[in-house]
Amino acid sequence: MTIKTLDISPVGRVEGDLDIRVDIDNGYVVNAWTQAELFRGFEVILRGKDPQAGLIATPRICGICGGSHLTCASWALDTAWQTEVPRNAILARNLGQLVETIQSIPRYFYGLFAIDLTHKNYSSSNFYEEATRRFAAFTGKHYELGITISAKPLEIYALLGGQWPHSSYMVPGGVMCAPTLTDITRAWSILEYFRTNWLEPVWLGCSLERYEEIKTYDDLMAWIDESPNHRDSDLGFYWRMGFDIGLDKYGVGVGKYMTWGYLPHEDKYQHPTIDGRNAAVIMKSGVFDSFNHTHTLMDHTFTLESTAHSWYDEGGMDIHPFDRITRPTQNNTKDFNNAYSWSTAVLHKDYGRLEVGALARQLIAGGTHGESWQHYDGFILDVFKQMGGASTHLRQLARVHEIVKLYRQAEHCLREFRLNDSWYIQPEEKDGKGWGATAAARGSLCHWLEIEGGKIKNYQVIAPTTWNVGPRDGQGIRGPIEEALIGTPIRDLSDPVEVGHVARSFDSCMVCTVHAHDSKTGQELARFRTA
Numbered sequence: 001m002t003i004k005t006l007d008i009s010p011v012g013r014v015e016g017d018l019d020i021r022v023d024i025d026n027g028y029v030v031n032a033w034t035q036a037e038l039f040r041g042f043e044v045i046l047r048g049k050d051p052q053a054g055l056i057a058t059p060r061i062c063g064i065c066g067g068s069h070l071t072c073a074s075w076a077l078d079t080a081w082q083t084e085v086p087r088n089a090i091l092a093r094n095l096g097q098l099v100e101t102i103q104s105i106p107r108y109f110y111g112l113f114a115i116d117l118t119h120k121n122y123s124s125s126n127f128y129e130e131a132t133r134r135f136a137a138f139t140g141k142h143y144e145l146g147i148t149i150s151a152k153p154l155e156i157y158a159l160l161g162g163q164w165p166h167s168s169y170m171v172p173g174g175v176m177c178a179p180t181l182t183d184i185t186r187a188w189s190i191l192e193y194f195r196t197n198w199l200e201p202v203w204l205g206c207s208l209e210r211y212e213e214i215k216t217y218d219d220l221m222a223w224i225d226e227s228p229n230h231r232d233s234d235l236g237f238y239w240r241m242g243f244d245i246g247l248d249k250y251g252v253g254v255g256k257y258m259t260w261g262y263l264p265h266e267d268k269y270q271h272p273t274i275d276g277r278n279a280a281v282i283m284k285s286g287v288f289d290s291f292n293h294t295h296t297l298m299d300h301t302f303t304l305e306s307t308a309h310s311w312y313d314e315g316g317m318d319i320h321p322f323d324r325i326t327r328p329t330q331n332n333t334k335d336f337n338n339a340y341s342w343s344t345a346v347l348h349k350d351y352g353r354l355e356v357g358a359l360a361r362q363l364i365a366g367g368t369h370g371e372s373w374q375h376y377d378g379f380i381l382d383v384f385k386q387m388g389g390a391s392t393h394l395r396q397l398a399r400v401h402e403i404v405k406l407y408r409q410a411e412h413c414l415r416e417f418r419l420n421d422s423w424y425i426q427p428e429e430k431d432g433k434g435w436g437a438t439a440a441a442r443g444s445l446c447h448w449l450e451i452e453g454g455k456i457k458n459y460q461v462i463a464p465t466t467w468n469v470g471p472r473d474g475q476g477i478r479g480p481i482e483e484a485l486i487g488t489p490i491r492d493l494s495d496p497v498e499v500g501h502v503a504r505s506f507d508s509c510m511v512c513t514v515h516a517h518d519s520k521t522g523q524e525l526a527r528f529r530t531a
Contacts, residue, residue: 022485055168067100075434100154109146115136127245142234254355260439262282278299283361286298309341317474355390469506488502
């Protein structure tokens with residue numbers, strides 16, 4: 001057996017902080033290591049600061065999902081201070097997060113994932129010429145439209161927060177805005193523009209109502225065959241091409257999935273508590289174990305972090321975030337038998353390593369656990385079963401499938417505002433512990449906060465990519481992306497685009513210039529500009 005090792009640095013198209021090492025044998029990945037290369041240190045920065053500093057600092061953790069961080073920071077303070085949050089404020093917070101996630105879907109698909117469909121590996125595919133016409137970076141007809149249209153929902157965010165990104169309009173006790181009827185009318189028109197100029201004619205090739213009739217895998221395939229508009233929509237085209245080039249054959253992962261749930265109901269979470277959250281979110285929380293076909297609720301107390309293979313001087317033990325104090329090491333030399341990443345390994349105390357993201361959310365949406373009124377959608381779970389499990393291809397379908405239901409929830413928020421009611425109730429500051437969680441576009445996000453003496457004693461953030469890109473845990477078990485890379489076919493060792501497919505199916509949002517290096521010689525094997 002001859003093992004070829006590739007160090008790919010960096011991987012991604014937005015942020016340059018993910019490297020991947022893979023061992024390849026006979027054209028397939030047999031081992032993998034994901035390395036987070038950038039230490040941000042927000043947990044260290046916030047220590048000792050005013051409790052509301054998280055509202056300003058944490059939205060800057062990410063330039064694409066700052067609203068999700070702001071949501072978590074607000075709810076963490078609400079639960080710590082035992083505030084009352086008005087109905088309008090819950091709707092306004094939800095709307096901000098919804099439109100931020102809606103914009104992320106076309107931006108992600110066209111700008112980060114679909115351009116790989118124009119790779120030379122697929123030049124023999126019958127879909128290749130059309131994929132190039134649609135999805136080629138900068139020049140693709142639908143690439144340009146998708147990237148441009150993605151900005152429209154953010155105009156609604158700006159109506160609430162004054163700007164995007166890095167707004168801080170969500171605060172403990174409510175929101176610092178009071179939209180007028182003109183604002184709400186304008187928001188409706190923006191949603192309509194997004195639907196009539198891209199979502200229905202380009203992405204779906206049908207009305208939202210027709211797409212919502214799809215409940216099973218067989219329904220999807222019948223929908224594709226029903227009309228040329230469906231078949232040749234970007235969704236229909238991608239789904240057919242993905243099978244043709246084999247995206248359904250690899251990228252399985254750990255087989256266990258988690259979401260915190262999100263979108264607190266405006267009438268059920270006005271007195272937020274940590275314990276009461278599961279029963280008050282519209283999109284329910286949960287863990288799906290595909291090996292036993294079980295759905296269970298997720299609780300924050302089940303969460304553990306391991307630094308056994310991370311660059312932290314914390315003993316390497318599995319520890320709950322409330323009990324963790326971030327201590328970065330001064331020595332961040334890569335040692336693949338020991339520490340090799342700034343990310344921790346996050347795990348569930350009973351289920352171990354879990355995948356988070358759109359696929360996880362949709363698999364859990366298909367469970368009958370939780371409250372009877374909470375959202376249920378069995379479509380992706382049925383596709384998962386019919387396809388024999390997860391894959392790079394299915395992760396894309398799960399991500400883009402969400403956009404219609406998120407659009408409907410945005411409509412719900414606009415419809416339910418009562419403009420003359422309150423938007424903010426001033427809280428009483430106090431010491432205590434708080435926790436805020438949500439589902440950002442690329443997965444489960446949460447903030448843990450402890451206040452003592454009127455200052456932040458401890459602040460911990462576990463972001464979606466921490467779950468997915470984390471290194472091996474204390475038992476040596478691979479993280480979700482590391483595991484998903486196992487079995488990936490590599491056609492060309494000098495240009496391993498398939499590794500990028502798997503990483504990007506998790507929306508590992510990295511850098512715009514991708515290099516491939518030979519780990520032994522250091523020779524650069526390929527370089528291509530993608531954005």
